[in-house]
Amino acid sequence: MPTGNPKPQTIATEKYAKKAGWISKSYKLKKDVVDEYTQACKRAGVSAAGQLTTMMKSFAKEVNGAKYHIIEKQEKS
Structure with missing residues (x-):
C-alpha cells in the first residue's frame, strides 16, 4: 500500500493493480x-x-522452453 496519507482513489488503484497482477518495473x-x-x-x-x-x-518462452511458458488467460465465451 502507498505510504503517508494516500487518497481513497490511490488506495483503490493500488488494490486493483495488486489483484490484477500488475507491477511497476524500472530499468x-x-x-x-x-x-x-x-x-x-x-x-x-x-x-x-x-x-x-x-x-x-x-524471449522467456525461447529460453525457458515450452514447459515454463506463460499461459494466456482464455476469454470466456
Missing part, C-alpha cells in the same frame, strides 16, 4: 536506445508497453 537504459524504440513503436502503431510484453514473453 536504466541509454536514452538513444529508448528513443529509437519509442519511434519504432509509433511507426508500427503499437504501444511501447504492449510490444515490450510481447518481446519479454517470446
Whole structure:
C-alpha cells in the first residue's frame, strides 16, 4: 500500500493493480536506445508497453522452453 496519507482513489488503484497482477518495473537504459524504440513503436502503431510484453514473453518462452511458458488467460465465451 502507498505510504503517508494516500487518497481513497490511490488506495483503490493500488488494490486493483495488486489483484490484477500488475507491477511497476524500472530499468536504466541509454536514452538513444529508448528513443529509437519509442519511434519504432509509433511507426508500427503499437504501444511501447504492449510490444515490450510481447518481446519479454517470446524471449522467456525461447529460453525457458515450452514447459515454463506463460499461459494466456482464455476469454470466456
